[in-house]
Amino acid sequence: MKIFETINIREADKITIENQQISYYQLMERAATEAFxxxxxxxxxxxTTFHVFCGRGNNGGDGLVIARLLHQDNYPVKINIIEEAGNPTPEYETALQLLKESGLENNKDADYTYEKRKLIYIDALFGVGLNRDLPQSVADTINKINRCEGSVISIDVPSGLFLDRPTDFAVESDIVLTFQFPKLAFYLPGNCKFVNRIVILDIGLDKGFxxxxxxxxxxxxxxxxxxxYRPVKPHAHKGTQGHALIIGGSYGKIGAVCLSAKAALKSGCGLVTAYIPKCGYEIMQSYFPEAxxxxNGQEHLTNINFDVQPKAIGIGPGIGQxxxxxxxxxxxxxxxxxPLVIDADALNILSQNKEWxxxxxxxxxxxxxxKELERxxxxxxNDFDKLDKIKAFSAKYKVVLVAKDAxxxxVYGNDVHINSTGNAALATGGSGDCLTGIITGLLAQGYNAVDAALFGVYLHGLTADIALPETGMQAFTASDIIKYIGRAYLKIEADCNQK
Structure with a gap:
């Protein structure tokens, strides 16, 4: 799914209005109806009482339409229009007139008693067009929203969030109902406190555009x-599914290479060889008999030389320095x-020897x-500077860079793909070792580097999404990633067949 800049989003609106022969207000009504x-x-x-905070631009107009529809559907609704939040647009004025005709009025001083799931704040102060610092009255309103005990739903964008530069202060949303396109700023680490859950609503913008x-x-x-995704062919055998070689391990860190090797096989490749120091031999054969x-070496690798011919190699998990x-x-x-995947201490070694x-x-x-990326x-x-540097690094060395984070x-050259699966359960030791194995296994099966990285990250994250209701966040471990790979594949296959 493409992620567009603000200028493209506005052009999409314009083209849609022209091609579908509708007005800007009709598009506003359509978008707000989807949110409602x-x-x-x-x-x-x-x-459930809805307290709707509206600016006076088009995002505020969305909020007014949502408030009117909620009111007409017999929900208790309170409106708070913030006069300093934007300048009135014709679409906003139309929405305001229809709101008044429905019997709703501005209740700017209203406060409500909190009861769990009975008070929802809707943030419709500013949308994608915000490009200036907030007036103090708007900042005060955002502070009030952020201190509230109810849930917060932001319409299109958390108010105060800039789409093209760092943000220090904005509405801290529980849910963002965003229109048609995901927004890059939602996925940047520095904005995590403003965006919890993202819901992308299709509002029927022009498909050709x-x-x-x-x-x-x-x-x-x-x-x-x-x-x-490349399904396994009916006539496949272990020789056609590819051979992955995982190089790693050192005394006290054999678990990392064990996880990586097993994840490689569970990703679907036909054969896995682990290249490890002698201290890990019995551990590997006991933990993972299929490998x-x-x-080489006793407690760490001293030489990397083998006579097998793998289709892909992963190196680094537990390898030491x-x-x-x-x-x-x-x-x-x-x-x-x-084809090669490099992780963990192998990356740290490259950081110490950048000429390599x-x-x-x-x-x-x-x-x-x-931290490995920084080294x-x-x-x-900031996050935008980070993206520029990642793209430059990828282009300079012609590598595919998987920048792990929430x-x-x-990243490959200028192309940036943001993963949509996964949750904080993956913040556990060994998670990255499993990802290395999965991606290496996909490479061995014949995926190209970009596809192996993209699909591998998606599959890796999906295991945690599937496991979460059964394991909980805290009890999830890297071994659960391996356990749930099969379930993740089944879900992908079922969902792909439905599309």
Missing amino acids: LWIKKHYADKE IKNTPSDYSLTDLKDACAR MALT EPETQQAIHDFLQRQNT LTLLPENTILTPHP LMGSWD HTMV
Whole structure:
């Protein structure tokens, strides 16, 4: 799903109005109706009071329409119009007149007693067009919303959130009902406190415009995952499903390479070989009997040399940073042209020897967490600066960079793909090792580097989404990722068949 900048969103509105021969107000009514229908579906109790905060621009107009529809459907509704929040537009004025005709009035001083799930605040102060600092009265209103005990629903964008630069202060939304397109700012780490849950509402914008307008940013959703998914062919056997080699492990860190190797096989490849130090041999054979094992060194790898011919290699989980291991990795990279995934301490070793980055085969996949990413490419001023540096790094070394975070981003040159699956349960030791194995296993099956990274991240996140109702957030472990890969595949297959 494409992620557009504000200028493209406004152009989509304009083209839609022209091609569908409707007015701007009719488009506003359509969008607000979709938001109302979502709210009605999820808050069916007619004793629920909605306190709607409206600006005076088009986002405020959306709020007025939602308030009128709620009122007409017999919900208790209170309106608070903030005069300093924007300038009236013709569409806002139309919405205001219809609101008054429905019998609702502005109740700017109203306050309500909180009762669980019986008071919902709707934020419709500012939308995608905000480009200036907030007036004090608007800031005071946002502070009031943020201190409230009820749930907060923002319409299109949490008010105060800038789409193209860092934000220090905005409505802290429980749910954002955003129109047609995801917005890049929603997925940036610095904005996590403003955006909890994102719901994308289809408001029928022009499909031709959406299809033909390019964007460097996209959200990896089910449709994108289905387009990249490669089902197992009926005549497949272990030789056709690919051979993955996982290189890693050191004394005390054999678990990492065990998780990675098992995740590779569970991703669907036919064979997995683990290249590990001798101290991990019995552990690997006991934990994961399906794996073949090659050994080198006693407590850490001192040389990387093998006679198997894998289709893809993952290196780094638990490998350590011993000088001999570092030299072994350098020598390995010098003669390497097999599709490659690099993670964990192998990334830290590259960070200490940045000249080795030029040895990486084109389309090598790097999977750093935030601190490893900072070691690789240096610090950044904010999330937007970080994105610019990631794209420059990817383009310079011709690598696919998987920037792990709450919303993991897969970057190849200027193309940025934001993952839509996963939750905080994945914030557990070994989660990244499993991701390395999954992506390596997909590469071994014949996925190209970008598809392996995108689909692997999506699959990895989906395991946590499926497991959460059964394990809870706190009890989820990296082993559960492996446990739920099969369930994740079944869900993808079922959902893809329905589309």
